[in-house]
Amino acid sequence: xxGVSQSPSNKVTEKGxxxxxxxxxxxxxxxxxxxxxxxxQGLEFLIYFQGNSAPDKSGLPSDRFSAExxxxxxxxxxxxxxxxxxxxxxxxxxxxxxxxxxxxxxxxFGDGTRLSIL
Amino acid sequence: LAKTTQPISxxxxxxxxxxxxxxxxxxxxxxxxxxxxxxxxxxxxxxxQGYKTKVTxxxxxxxxxxxRKSSTLSLPRVSLSDTAVYYCxxxxxxxxxxxxxxxxLSVIP
Numbered sequence: 288x289x290g291v292s293q294s295p296s297n298k299v300t301e302k303g304x305x306x307x308x309x310x311x312x313x314x315x316x317x318x319x320x321x322x323x324x325x326x327x328q329g330l331e332f333l334i335y336f337q338g339n340s341a342p343d344k345s346g347l348p349s350d351r352f353s354a355e356x357x358x359x360x361x362x363x364x365x366x367x368x369x370x371x372x373x374x375x376x377x378x379x380x381x382x383x384x385x386x387x388x389x390x391x392x393x394x395x396f397g398d399g400t401r402l403s404i405l
Numbered sequence: 406l407a408k409t410t411q412p413i414s415x416x417x418x419x420x421x422x423x424x425x426x427x428x429x430x431x432x433x434x435x436x437x438x439x440x441x442x443x444x445x446x447x448x449x450x451x452x453x454q455g456y457k458t459k460v461t462x463x464x465x466x467x468x469x470x471x472x473r474k475s476s477t478l479s480l481p482r483v484s485l486s487d488t489a490v491y492y493c494x495x496x497x498x499x500x501x502x503x504x505x506x507x508x509x510l511s512v513i514p
């Protein structure tokens with residue numbers, strides 16, 4: 288089936304504006320992950336969903352960042368009052384099962400949303 | 406959290422075998438080791454996963470010693486299209502997933 292889909296692929300906005308980034312995971316995947324990747328850097332974990340709940344939000348860099356997932360499917364990452372340091376590629380991934388003790392399902396990534404804050 | 410250490414970059418000529426080693430000293434008992442490949446402007450892509458000894462698929466081999474504190478990704482006969490960043494990811498045993506900066510492999514004609 289289709290892979291992980293993210294939209295928009297590119298977003299340019301002015302400092303102080305709010306932005307919403309969308310992720311459509313692979314159908315049937317119960318786990319969903321958000322990461323941030325700054326230019327030339329590795330992936331920074333943001334948040335993980337198992338179904339609609341987020342057991343771990345500790346990676347969110349500030350209270351301006353929030354995420355939700357509805358119907359065990361689509362997820363939205365919202366950044367309020369954007370700052371220039373928020374500029375990065377935001378990647379979403381999904382996996383068949385979540386991070387249970389004996390689950391090591393590989394993650395399937397989308398191609399990200401490139402966010403530029405002017 | 407499991408912390409990984411990989412070389413920042415490697416160069417190789419086309420047709421050579423490339424081995425990239427990752428150290429993960431505090432890997433948990435139940436954790437597998439997964440390797441991903443990332444091309445520019447794309448998300449990472451799963452390459453191979455293993456728990457111990459050796460795993461081979463159509464793309465690569467993965468060697469894991471008995472103590473599991475490191476792993477080596479082996480790419481046979483690399484081509485220009487293998488130029489990418491390679492990440493190793495031992496699952497942290499918690500919800501956080503720690504990708505390092507990866508290894509940037511440059512394949513030279």
